Amino acid sequence: MRSLFMLSMLTRAVVSCILSAYICVHPAHAGQTREYKNALVLFPQESLSAPIPRAIYFAIQSEFDKSPALNVSLFAENLDLYLFPDPGDKQAINEFLGKKYANTKIDLIIPVAPPSLDFALSLRNSHFPEIPIVYCAEVAHGNGRLEHRSDVTGAAVTLDFAGTIELARTLRPGLKQVAVVAGTGATDQYLLSRFREAFKGYAGKLDLIDLTGRPLDDLLEQVSRLPESSCIVFLFMRRDGSGRLLPSWDVQKQVSQAANAPLFSLFDTALSYGCVGGRMSQLEEVARKTGEIALRVLSGESAAAIEPAVIRGNPAMFNWRELKRWGIAESTLPPGSIVRYKETSHWGEYRWVIIGALAFICLQTLLIFLLVKSLIRRKRAEEQTSMIRQELAHISRVSTVGQLGHSLAHEINQPLAAMRVNAEAAQTLLGGEPPDLEEVRAALGDIVADSKRAQEVVACIRDLVKNKPPELNPLELNRVASDAVQMVQVEAASKGAAVHLELAEDLPAVYGDHVQLQQVALNLLLNALESVTENPYPPKLVTVKTDREADGRVSLSVSDNGPGIEPVIVKHLFEPFFTTKPEGLGLGLSICRSIIEAHGGSLSADSNLEKGATFRLHLPAGPAAKPKASSGGSKDAG
Numbered sequence: 123m124r125s126l127f128m129l130s131m132l133t134r135a136v137v138s139c140i141l142s143a144y145i146c147v148h149p150a151h152a153g154q155t156r157e158y159k160n161a162l163v164l165f166p167q168e169s170l171s172a173p174i175p176r177a178i179y180f181a182i183q184s185e186f187d188k189s190p191a192l193n194v195s196l197f198a199e200n201l202d203l204y205l206f207p208d209p210g211d212k213q214a215i216n217e218f219l220g221k222k223y224a225n226t227k228i229d230l231i232i233p234v235a236p237p238s239l240d241f242a243l244s245l246r247n248s249h250f251p252e253i254p255i256v257y258c259a260e261v262a263h264g265n266g267r268l269e270h271r272s273d274v275t276g277a278a279v280t281l282d283f284a285g286t287i288e289l290a291r292t293l294r295p296g297l298k299q300v301a302v303v304a305g306t307g308a309t310d311q312y313l314l315s316r317f318r319e320a321f322k323g324y325a326g327k328l329d330l331i332d333l334t335g336r337p338l339d340d341l342l343e344q345v346s347r348l349p350e351s352s353c354i355v356f357l358f359m360r361r362d363g364s365g366r367l368l369p370s371w372d373v374q375k376q377v378s379q380a381a382n383a384p385l386f387s388l389f390d391t392a393l394s395y396g397c398v399g400g401r402m403s404q405l406e407e408v409a410r411k412t413g414e415i416a417l418r419v420l421s422g423e424s425a426a427a428i429e430p431a432v433i434r435g436n437p438a439m440f441n442w443r444e445l446k447r448w449g450i451a452e453s454t455l456p457p458g459s460i461v462r463y464k465e466t467s468h469w470g471e472y473r474w475v476i477i478g479a480l481a482f483i484c485l486q487t488l489l490i491f492l493l494v495k496s497l498i499r500r501k502r503a504e505e506q507t508s509m510i511r512q513e514l515a516h517i518s519r520v521s522t523v524g525q526l527g528h529s530l531a532h533e534i535n536q537p538l539a540a541m542r543v544n545a546e547a548a549q550t551l552l553g554g555e556p557p558d559l560e561e562v563r564a565a566l567g568d569i570v571a572d573s574k575r576a577q578e579v580v581a582c583i584r585d586l587v588k589n590k591p592p593e594l595n596p597l598e599l600n601r602v603a604s605d606a607v608q609m610v611q612v613e614a615a616s617k618g619a620a621v622h623l624e625l626a627e628d629l630p631a632v633y634g635d636h637v638q639l640q641q642v643a644l645n646l647l648l649n650a651l652e653s654v655t656e657n658p659y660p661p662k663l664v665t666v667k668t669d670r671e672a673d674g675r676v677s678l679s680v681s682d683n684g685p686g687i688e689p690v691i692v693k694h695l696f697e698p699f700f701t702t703k704p705e706g707l708g709l710g711l712s713i714c715r716s717i718i719e720a721h722g723g724s725l726s727a728d729s730n731l732e733k734g735a736t737f738r739l740h741l742p743a744g745p746a747a748k749p750k751a752s753s754g755g756s757k758d759a760g
Contacts, residue, residue: 156189156190156191156192156193157191157192157193158192158193158194158195159192159193159194159195159229159230159420160194160195160197160226160227160228160229160230161186161194161195161196161197161228161229161230161231161232161416161420162197162198162199162219162223162228162230162231162232163178163179163182163196163197163198163199163232163233163234163258164199164201164231164232164233164234164238164241164242165178165198165199165200165201165234165235165238166200166201166203166204166234166235166237166238166241166308166309167200167201167202167203167204167237167307167308167309167360168200168360168369168370169200170198171369172369172370172371173371173391173392173395174370174371174389174391174392174405175198175200175234177391177405177406177409178234178258178259178405178406178409179196179198179409181405181406181407181409181410181413182196182232182258182409182410182412182413182416183196183413184410184413185410185412185413185414185416185417186413186416186417189417189421191421192417192420192421194416194417194420197223197226197228199219201215201237201238201241202215203237203238203241203307203308204306204307204308204309204360204361204367205367207308212241212244212245213245213248215241216241216245216248216249217248217249219249219250220248220249220250223249228250228253229253229420230253230254230255230256230416230419230420231246231250231253231254231255231256232255232256232257232258232276232412232416233255233257233258234257234258234259235258235259235260235309235312236260236261236312237308237309237312238257239255239257239260242255242257243255243274252273254273254274254275254419254424254425255273255274255275255276255425256274256275256276256277256412256415256416256419256425257274257275257276257277257278257412258276258277258408258409258412259277259278259279259403259405259408259409259412260276260277260278260279260430261278261279261280261281261316262278262279262280262432272425272426273424273425273426274425274426275415275419275425275426275428275429275430276412276415276430276431277408277409277411277412277415277430277431277432277433278408278430278431278432278433279403279404279405279408279432279433280403280432280433280434280436281313281316281320281388281403282388282400282401282403282436283316283317283320283321283355283388284320284323285400285401285436285438286355286386286387286388286400286401287300287320287321287324287328287355289386289399289400289401289438289456290353290355290384290386292454292456293384293398293450293454293455294351294353294384296351297328297351297352297353298328298329298349298351298352299328299329299330299331299348299349299351299352299353300321300324300328300329300330300331300352300353300354300355301330301331301332301333301344301345301348301352301353301354301355301383302314302317302321302330302331302332302333302334302354302355302357303333303334303341303345303354303355303356303357303359303377304317304334304335304356304357304358304359305334305335305358305359305360305361305362305363305368305370305373306335306361306362306363306365307358307359307360307361309358309360310334310357310358310359310360310361310370313357313358313388314334314357317355317357331348331352333345333354335362335363336362336363337362337363337364337366338359338362338364338366338368338373338376340363341362341377342376342377342380343380345377345380345381345382345383346380346381346382347382348381348382348383349383350382350383352383353383353384353385353386354377354381354383354384354385354386355385355386355387355388355400356374356377356378356385356386356387356392356397357387357388358370359373359374371391371392371395372395374387374392374395374396374397375395375396377396378395378396378397378444379396384398384444384448384450385397385398385444386398386399386400387399387400387402388400388401388402388403389402389403389405390402390403390404390405390406390439391405391406393439393440393441393462393463394441394462394463396441396444397441397444398440398441398444398445398448398450399438399439399440399441399444399445399459400438400439401436401437401438402436402437402438402439403433403436404433404435404436404437407433408433411431411433415428415431437458437459437460438455438456438458438459438460439459439460439461439462440455440459440460440461440462441461441462441463442461442462442463442464442465443463443465445461545569548562548566548569593635593636593637594633594634594635595633595634595635595636596631596632596633597631597632597633597634597636597639598629598631598632599629599631599632599639599668599676599678599741600625600626600629600668601636602636602639602640602643602678603623603625603643603666603668603678604623604625605640605643606640606643606644606647606666607621607623607647607666609644610644610647610648610651613648613651614651614664617651617654617655617662618655618660618662619651619654619655619662619663619664620661620662620663620664621647621651621664621665621666622663622664622665622666623666623667624665624666624667624668625667625668626667626668626669626670626676628670629668629669629670629676630670630676630743630744631743631744632676632721632741632742632743632744633721633742633744634721634741635721638717638721639717639721641714641717642714642717642718642725642739643666643678643680645711645713645714646680646714646737646739647664647666647680649680649711649737650664650680650681650682650684650735650737651664651682653682653684653685653734653735654682654683654684654734655684656684656685657683657684657685661683662683663682663683664680664681664682665679665680665681665682666678666679666680667679667681670743671740674742674743675723675740675741675742675743676740676741676743677738677739677740677741678738678739678741679736679737679738679739680736680737680738681730681734681735681736681737682734682735682736683730683733683734684733684734684735685733685734686729686730686733686734686735687727687728687729687735688729689729695711695727711725714739718739718740718741721741722741722742723739723740723741723742724739724740725737725738725739725740726738726740
């Protein structure tokens with residue numbers, strides 16, 4: 123037992139020294155010389171890792187930190203009184219503390235809770251004579267006054283067992299039984315004795331279910347089978363009936379989770395561990411008051427001259443989450459109740475998300491309205507003039523760019539990523555000894571080439587979305603085909619499709635507008651990719667081919683191995699507002715044929731012999747074949 127005692131105390135000594143060294147480093151207020159003092163706080167049976175000791179310790183320390191004249195080092199010790207209840211053990215603890223602090227002048231002792239105060243009073247004369255005591259969380263009885271001892275003062279709490287039971291009766295109509303939970307430790311038994319005294323006033327009104335001193339597993343089983351008309355009052359459990367040492371706050375949480383009745387407690391620090399509420403003793407407040415009194419004593423006042431303080435009131439405090447768990451309405455709480463951990467409403471928590479969503483819906487509705495209105499106007503105007511045809515062609519291009527968002531982003535990101543890699547490589551090369559200038563030039567050359575590629579992609583997008591008059595110039599159909607294929611590669615990959623490009627050599631130039639011809643090629647490619655997605659088995663293949671025809675024209679064809687086109691549909695494909703897509707407007711192919719015919723060419727569609735369909739555009743070769751004046755479309759295409 124002695125070896126266990128020494129091991130436990132040495133472990134706590136190391137922790138205490140480390141903590142003390144950290145706390146000792148407090149900067150003095152500018153321009154003032156601060157007097158150094160040492161105070162020793164004694165906890166009865168839990169270390170600073172537990173919620174209650176931690177809250178008390180740092181509340182006292184916060185008061186010490188406010189002093190402009192004193193620099194107080196606060197040492198902390200856990201007496202482990204539940205491990206060493208015998209007088210001889212207590213004497214050994216006292217001797218150990220005397221040796222530990224033999225070379226440290228302790229100016230004040232702060233025992234926390236009645237067991238620590240009893241320990242300090244019974245053994246102080248042997249190693250800490252004439253050192254004043256300022257106790258923390260002593261329990262006041264009766265009228266709230268404490269016996270005033272010489273050179274002993276402090277701050278006390280009141281335990282309102284009756285008030286907590288009355289709260290339970292108010293919130294749980296029909297309450298008939300109160301189950302009390304406590305362990306076998308020193309603090310556990312002290313609180314239990316006080317509870318039994320208070321419960322005598324409920325004889326004949328409530329039945330007591332005694333769940334004290336039980337092994338934890340048995341306790342959890344018992345609280346899961348309590349009568350419906352019961353509640354639980356949890357006191358403290360540092361050691362259960364089997365002798366196991368347990369964190370009291372964790373036991374409370376386990377009991378709350380297993381219980382079929384609401385759990386009430388007496389300390390504000392226990393509120394967040396599955397407690398519905400109670401008439402709470404405010405331990406942090408009493409700790410701050412303890413710190414104030416301790417500073418007065420350390421500053422020279424006599425402890426005997428300072429009247430002990432009693433923190434009264436025990437406000438009704440509740441855990442909002444547990445109220446909801448047990449279906450207790452806030453309207454039933456006493457006036458002035460403190461409700462913690464209250465969740466904000468959906469409106470309060472997601473206000474801006476809701477506002478943003480509503481704004482988006484309104485904007486989307488407005489945009490849909492405007493789009494429909496615009497389409498109606500364009501449909502009427504298209505019957506009168508071939509120009510809003512140009513407008514429709516522009517809308518189609520914008521829609522196509524929208525469909526290719528991922529592909530275009532990929533096309534831009536590739537050269538940008540390459541530029542970054544080359545720039546970082548150039549930085550590394552320049553930092554060499556000596557710098558490799560030849561490699562730097564090569565990296566810079568790659569950066570220039572990649573920047574041009576990015577510029578070309580951006581320019582292509584800009585040209586596609588611009589609603590500008592057509593520019594008629596000699597151009598290569600191979601370039602139109604390859605650019606279009608490049609732009610749909612990411613879209614094709616997302617659909618699990620492959621796009622093959624077959625370009626004829628020595629193809630003569632055509633005369634036309636690059637943007638409009640590219641629009642046609644992109645439209646046909648996207649239609650083909652959509653068609654092959656209906657193919658349940660691979661390969662999903664789209665083939666783009668350019669060729670020279672016997673009559674001197676050139677052609678660009680887009681073939682797929684999708685489900686093909688029914689013969690009855692082929693003759694209607696290029697009619698305005700004819701579509702086989704549930705979400706389509708039936709304008710894409712009509713606009714494409716209008717553009718090709720405005721370039722003096724033709725656009726046709728055929729089902730393949732084996733599977734799929736082929737769309738083929740024919741254009742006159744060479745600049746001698748002048749296109750029509752209106753590139754928005756031919757008269758009969760609208």
